[in-house]
Amino acid sequence: MSETNQRYDVVVIGGGAAGLSGALALFRARRSVLVIDSGSPRNAPASHVHNYLGREGTPPSELLAAGRAEVLGYGAGIERGEVVTAEKLADGFRVVREDGSAVEARRLLVTTGLVDELPAVEGLAARWGREVLHCPYCHGWEVRDQAVGILAVSPMAVHQALLWRQWSDDVVLFRHEQPDFGDEEYEQLAARGIAVVDGEVAALEVGDDRLTGVRLAGGTVIPRRAVVVQPRFTARSAVLDGLGLVPTELVVGDHVVGSYIAADPSGATDVPGVWVAGNVANLMEQVVGAAAAGLKAASMINMDLVTDDTNRAVAARRTPFSAEAERQVTERVLGDRRHGLQETR
Template structure:
């Protein structure tokens, strides 16, 4: 039985494994090799690693684990359940792993608007976070595909990176008078009506077609996906989920502890807005909390054993 099983080998999971390994804990990271940011050319905003390819960041993170009792197993978890003394995790291969504690770092799934031609540009010419990829599309003609109540907010935010912004209202609600004034003041064009299709020129976005047949040239796109935690395989644990206007995440406290004792969560699976760097920090914080929890359990067991030994010695002397 390992001290900790970590499900998910992205920034949160690998950083947690690193901290736990350096704490002399035995750790198994189970990873399906499908990071959320895999479609992106690069990850940004990560000190000393700005511009690194997501899969290269994963490779570097795995390499950091080499000196410690922490290793990565390739596979997809199909179920997780509580057993005496800890947890049991089963993979799609049939392999079974057990541990005293469990850390969930499987991230989330981005549910994009169902518009033909849109998904193929995800992580490339289609972004949702300006802090992650706004620099790469700066000064381009950016089209915002409205999909939620936050369409105007998102539009005004991307205006920081380009003076040429068009909000395609699509399924978003009508802007309020105040919002319309804000859009006008920032020189943002508003086009009403549902979006029917996204056109491409090779790998690049070229235009947005509305249901009325009108076509509007753009060079890049942004939209607000619905974020859904990758946690369906955890139904057997009885974890509590939280639903917000942005999506669904696992409920946890400031250390990452979930509603189930012994189970922690870190990264996008519990914090929908976490960047790669924030996810890594969340993994580290959860690792520290898990180590402290294991230490408390071990200390209590040692104190109890010591008391028994002392009592037995006293009885012998009597």
């Protein structure tokens, strides 16, 4: 393993909205910060970011580029790499990348996001983020008044159909492989004019690089311009395994919706010194919420470091006098002064 003597106040693992927001706040708090980013943001397939006040409609790549520029402008470091593990040290953590290189940090902020695991339906993954959608608040406006299909893959299917009905009066619910709905659910769907189609969905139909319909196993094609599906949201949390932080399953009814790393409202985990923010901790967080979570976690990390700095200073002050201690203080003070004189020359 290639080692390094580099040590930071905080290493941020993940360079999305949460990670960059946290890094910006921490560097503005005069902390030494390194962001390590794998370069695989969750929202890369999407064409635009929505519901982010002041940034509405910005392409995800542009938003991240602007965020990186702001962080780099303050002097924080951003490096590309895949972190494979984090290890606890006596005084902080060691973060190890896939190439074997390692850095140390007093605190960690993990903002690695999640992976959207889609059902195995032909054509679904290829259209993900384009006409295959999951969040009406993110994409509903863009497909308003169009023919929308809901692919039932969880007990939330009826809820999804009723929700998306807000954006279009042409909504079809494909029952696919889900159990039959109850009488009350059918009544709700009928009252809202939502048709239910029985039978397994085999594939999506595409023409001229545009979704045109949903093909059933029997060959029937139902014209649709957008398809809604509920992915399984799986936290990208393998880096935390070595610290004993394992994902918690989010269960709705008897169905596992996804997994996340449990934390308190500030993002603090059960491992002292480790915070999480964004989708790795909150599966439903949108971009603006992830950025806010990164900021909140950063403020708490800085306060934790302030407390640690103070405790260390108090302990040093109480240390009995010795010639060696005096020499170290003198060298530090004179060194700081020399550094200041050099900067002003």
